[in-house]
Amino acid sequence: MDLLEYQGKQLFARHGVPVPSGAPASTVEQAVAAADEIGYPCVIKAQVLIGGRGKAGGIKVAQDRTEAEEHARAILGMDIRGFTVHEVWVEAASDIASEYYASIVFDRAAKKPLVMLSTQGGMDIEEVADNNPDAIARLHVDPLLGFQDFHARRLAFEAGVDADVVRPVGALLNKLYDAFANEEAMLVEVNPMIVTSDRKVMALDAKVTLDANSLFRHPDNAELRDAGGEDPQEQMAKERGLTYVKLDGNVGILGNGAGLVMSTLDVVAQAGGKPANFLDAGGGSKAEAITQAVEVILSDSKVSAVLFNIFGGITRCDEVAKGLIEAFDQIKPTVPFVVRLDGTNDEEGRRLLAEADLPNVHAEATMLGAAKRVVELAGESASGGGEPEGETVPPGEGTETEMGAADTRAEAASAAVTSPPGEAG
Amino acid sequence: MAILVDEGTKLCVSGITGREGTFHAMNNRRYGTQVVSGVTPGKGGQDVEGVPVFNTFHDAVAETGANTAMIFVPPRFAADSILEAEDAGIALVIAITEGIPAHDELRVYNHLLGNPGCRLIGPNCPGILSPGKANVGIIPASFFKEGNVGVVSRSGTLTYQIGNELAQSGFGNSSIVGIGGDPVPGSSFIDIIELFEADDETELIVMAGEIGGSAEEEAADFIEEHVSKPVVAYIAGFTAPPGKTMGHAGAIVSGTKGTAAAKAEALEAKGVRVGRTPTEVAEIAAGLAGELVRSADR
Numbered sequence: 001m002d003l004l005e006y007q008g009k010q011l012f013a014r015h016g017v018p019v020p021s022g023a024p025a026s027t028v029e030q031a032v033a034a035a036d037e038i039g040y041p042c043v044i045k046a047q048v049l050i051g052g053r054g055k056a057g058g059i060k061v062a063q064d065r066t067e068a069e070e071h072a073r074a075i076l077g078m079d080i081r082g083f084t085v086h087e088v089w090v091e092a093a094s095d096i097a098s099e100y101y102a103s104i105v106f107d108r109a110a111k112k113p114l115v116m117l118s119t120q121g122g123m124d125i126e127e128v129a130d131n132n133p134d135a136i137a138r139l140h141v142d143p144l145l146g147f148q149d150f151h152a153r154r155l156a157f158e159a160g161v162d163a164d165v166v167r168p169v170g171a172l173l174n175k176l177y178d179a180f181a182n183e184e185a186m187l188v189e190v191n192p193m194i195v196t197s198d199r200k201v202m203a204l205d206a207k208v209t210l211d212a213n214s215l216f217r218h219p220d221n222a223e224l225r226d227a228g229g230e231d232p233q234e235q236m237a238k239e240r241g242l243t244y245v246k247l248d249g250n251v252g253i254l255g256n257g258a259g260l261v262m263s264t265l266d267v268v269a270q271a272g273g274k275p276a277n278f279l280d281a282g283g284g285s286k287a288e289a290i291t292q293a294v295e296v297i298l299s300d301s302k303v304s305a306v307l308f309n310i311f312g313g314i315t316r317c318d319e320v321a322k323g324l325i326e327a328f329d330q331i332k333p334t335v336p337f338v339v340r341l342d343g344t345n346d347e348e349g350r351r352l353l354a355e356a357d358l359p360n361v362h363a364e365a366t367m368l369g370a371a372k373r374v375v376e377l378a379g380e381s382a383s384g385g386g387e388p389e390g391e392t393v394p395p396g397e398g399t400e401t402e403m404g405a406a407d408t409r410a411e412a413a414s415a416a417v418t419s420p421p422g423e424a425g
Numbered sequence: 426m427a428i429l430v431d432e433g434t435k436l437c438v439s440g441i442t443g444r445e446g447t448f449h450a451m452n453n454r455r456y457g458t459q460v461v462s463g464v465t466p467g468k469g470g471q472d473v474e475g476v477p478v479f480n481t482f483h484d485a486v487a488e489t490g491a492n493t494a495m496i497f498v499p500p501r502f503a504a505d506s507i508l509e510a511e512d513a514g515i516a517l518v519i520a521i522t523e524g525i526p527a528h529d530e531l532r533v534y535n536h537l538l539g540n541p542g543c544r545l546i547g548p549n550c551p552g553i554l555s556p557g558k559a560n561v562g563i564i565p566a567s568f569f570k571e572g573n574v575g576v577v578s579r580s581g582t583l584t585y586q587i588g589n590e591l592a593q594s595g596f597g598n599s600s601i602v603g604i605g606g607d608p609v610p611g612s613s614f615i616d617i618i619e620l621f622e623a624d625d626e627t628e629l630i631v632m633a634g635e636i637g638g639s640a641e642e643e644a645a646d647f648i649e650e651h652v653s654k655p656v657v658a659y660i661a662g663f664t665a666p667p668g669k670t671m672g673h674a675g676a677i678v679s680g681t682k683g684t685a686a687a688k689a690e691a692l693e694a695k696g697v698r699v700g701r702t703p704t705e706v707a708e709i710a711a712g713l714a715g716e717l718v719r720s721a722d723r
Contacts, residue, residue: 106527108608108638108675111534143531184528212670214526216501245669258606258672259580259635262661266685267702269664278665280672311582311589313565314452343585344565367586368704 001210004047006089007224008188008206015179017172018202022091031072032065034090040064041093044071048083056080061093094204099192100161100169101125101136104177106186106211112140113180115147115173117155121192135159147177168201169193176203183221184214233277233300240292242279249274251378252297252306252335256281256315264309267367273375276303287326294331305378307370308339317341317349325356336377337361340370427555427600428575428620428627429517429546430458430493434559437462437485437515439506440497441473449497449521449563450476456566458559461489464506482506482513495552495561496520503548504529508536511543519561520547520611530609537611545611549673550603551581564601572597574710575621577614578633579606579640579673583661583703587633590707596714599626606635606673614644622652628717629655629710632697634688636662637676641688649695655713656697659706660685 003011009019021038024047025031035042046058053059058080062068068090078085099122107114118136120128128135137158141147152170161169172193180188189207196202215222237244243258247265251273255261258280265275277300281293297306310320320341328337337360341349346365353363362377364370436453440446441463451474454460462477462485469480479485482494494510496503496518503522510518525548537545546553552562557571563581568589574596578584584603591598602617604610614632621627630652634641641660648656662671663685670677677683689699698713700706 106531106608109643111531111609113531142535143528144535181528184526186527211527213500213524214528217526243672245666245671247664247666255582257580257582258676259578259583259633259661260586262635262665262671262676263583263586263659263703265664266661270701275664278669278671311586313568313582313585314563342589343568366704368702 001212001215001221001225002049003206003208003210003224004049004087004089005045005206006047006087008208009089009203011183011208011221012176012179012203012206015175015182017175017179018200019206020092020094020202020204022089024087024089025072026076026087028069028072028076031076031088031090032069035062035068035072036065038090038092040068042068043091043093044068044075045089045091046075046078046080046085047087047089048080048085050081050083053080058085094194094202095197096192096194096204097197097199098162098195099204100159100195101128101191102169102173102176102193103187103189103191104180104185107140110140112143113177114138114140115151115155115177117159117161117169117173119159119161121194125191141177143181146181147174149174162195164199165195165201168199172201172203183208183218184211185209186211233296236299237279237296240296242281242293242296244296245278246300247275247277249276250302250304251374252276252279252300252303253309254279254281254293254297254306255309256311260309260311264307264367264371267371268307268375271368271371271375273371273378276300287323290320290323291327291330294327294333298331298333298335303335305336305338305374306333307374308337309367309370310339310341310343312341312343312346312349314344316345317343318345318352321349321352324361325352325358328358328361333360335360336374338364338370338374338377340364340367342367426624426626427558428617428624429544429600429602430553430555430561431558432459434493434517434561435459435461435489435491436493436495436561437464437482437489437491437510438476438495438497439464439482439510441465441476442468442471442478443497446497447473450495453495453560453562456560458561461491482509482515486513486515491515493517493561494519496522496548498522500524500526504533507533507545507548511537511540516543518543518545518611519550519552520545520605521550521552521562522547523549523606525549525607527608530607534609534611544616546602547605547607547611549607550605550610551584553600553602554598555600556598562603564603568592569601570597571599573599573626573628574631575599575624575627575629576601576631576633577617577621578603579610579635579675580633580661581606584633587631587659587703587706590703591631591710594707594711596707596710599624606675608638608675610640610675614640615647618644618648618652618656622654627654629657629713631657631659631706631710633659633661635660635673635676636665636671636685636688637673637683639683642691645691645695645697648697655717657706657709657713658689658692658697658699659703660688660692660699
């Protein structure tokens with residue numbers, strides 16, 4: 001889970017990491033009040049979960065109240081690379097003598113935290129790593145030992161920080177590690193870590209990513225989810241305890257098991273389709289879980305066909321079929337569904353579905369067959385158009401629709417249906 | 426021969442009194458696994474369908490000689506249970522639990538480095554099945570029979586899908602090992618492939634990977650240096666966008682690292698054939714098995 005800059009700074013402050021003083025604001029009035037309180041010059045900073053804020057005009061220095069108001073007005077509500085600015089952070093301006101870089105990363109390959117320090121701060125660290133790798137001092141910490149003073153010294157001397165700030169830089173790293181370990185972060189990045197002209201060391205920026213699996217034991221952090229940045233579908237899915245990721249296409253995907261769902265996305269793409277989402281329904285065959293999952297998928301209006309890919313291990317296919325039949329009875333979907341049931345009691349499951357003879361539901365036995373079928377149907381359904389969800393519609397594909405919608409959907413359909421030379425069977 | 430679990434496995438289930446724990450422990454026992462005990466603090470002295478429950482792993486091991494543990498408790502208790510099992514002298518810990526905090530896994534992994542006598546499989550894995558011998562975990566055993574193909578995978582149902590395709594092509598399995606989908610697994614592809622390489626029953630190895638991390642790339646290097654048996658791979662997640670976790674905590678592409686394409690390339694560069702669909706994996710395996718038979722005839 002990514003944190004906004006000011007949330008990261010507040011987290012840092014809890015662990016004694018020096019940060020400039022500041023206050024959040026979500027309206028112009030609040031921003032101006034904060035600026036008055038903090039004093040001038042101050043900086044108005046857009047709070048969004050994406051980089052490049054400065055370039056987009058989302059970080060501006062205010063010399064006085066008039067400028068504070070002007071900047072706040074311009075920045076609040078602005079779009080930065082697809083993200084809307086709902087909040088700003090008003091911060092005391094710092095006088096910067098040097099810009100350093102510090103970060104702690106959960107290094108999966110080494111299975112240890114990796115601490116990095118460089119005097120080449122304030123720029124893209126990937127560029128520094130490419131052009132001047134020796135400029136980045138790095139070491140791994142044994143998580144059972146923790147960050148020791150000698151680690152700090154080693155990094156500081158290796159990075160070549162100014163002699164008079166070796167101690168405070170080390171102290172900051174120590175507290176950063178504290179934050180990383182105690183808040184269970186996957187990443188903590190300070191770029192830049194500044195040295196002021198009166199030789200103080202501070203975190204001028206904060207990029208923090210927390211482990212989502214740890215939130216149950218950090219209720220304060222759990223509340224920090226940036227609801228403003230979420231897709232409506234992802235929000236809906238989260239509320240229902242489903243694992244859902246929105247993608248760009250028109251073929252809705254649902255499966256049981258993350259690896260199987262990823263594989264389904266791949267096979268559909270190979271068949272020339274464009275997946276609309278990833279959705280792992282887990283091991284449930286209950287009607288309610290299926291209904292909720294289907295609702296989430298269909299609430300994305302771009303979806304023109306859905307593939308349901310189930311491999312039943314402990315989960316029984318006849319139970320899934322029953323769940324589906326109940327779900328479809330409630331929802332009455334208007335886009336075609338391809339259901340592929342394999343595994344335990346698969347024949348019985350397919351038989352039940354055939355008997356139920358649900359409109360818009362097509363059964364397939366193999367994953368490849370199902371992928372090809374759903375891509376075909378997505379194409380036809382897209383050019384035929386769909387009715388808004390909830391209204392009854394004549395069964396089958398190719399129903400007529402408004403001309404305007406048909407044009408754009410037909411484009412999408414032909415793009416989806418043009419298959420690259422794919423798998424032979 | 427199979428690897429890791431077999432007729433000699435004596436299983437103790439942490440969380441045996443929970444609904445899932447009971448269900449799967451009984452399934453495993455019905456299959457033929459020796460389920461000798463369970464651990465639920467506070468329920469020592471009870472039994473689950475005849476399987477004695479103990480308060481601690483230490484008691485369970487002392488009384489029943491358990492050598493393998495299956496961890497089936499919720500995330501907030503799981504790391505502690507793994508460490509308790511290790512402390513009690515369990516040699517093989519299989520952690521089924523999904524959702525364990527990454528920092529817990531980091532600590533457990535680093536602690537276990539100091540004890541080569543204890544191996545951890547998982548967390549967030551379906552367990553290990555050695556057809557005809559033993560099943561520890563939630564893998565649906567009825568689809569699989571004994572044979573010469575070893576399977577190692579990061580996923581659950583995708584493993585069954587691939588395994589089923591192999592079974593339909595007439596293959597049996599020595600062992601099917603789920604190493605799990607978390608960022609810090611107790612055992613890697615390399616650890617398991619090494620065991621398959623040394624196992625007489627295994628003649629062909631299938632590995633199923635996915636986006637995130639570098640385990641497949643590292644395995645590719647290992648295979649080139651140390652593995653003589655043929656290896657076929659499958660990688661899920663070619664269509665996954667960067668920055669989004671795809672279900673498994675470990676399945677996330679960071680920047681350009683951990684993509685499916687990079688993994689497939691790394692493997693193919695070291696002579697591992699990579700199937701583009703689960704069906705293709707079975708087809709490649711069939712081709713390789715044919716070669717094995719032909720070379721055995723000479």
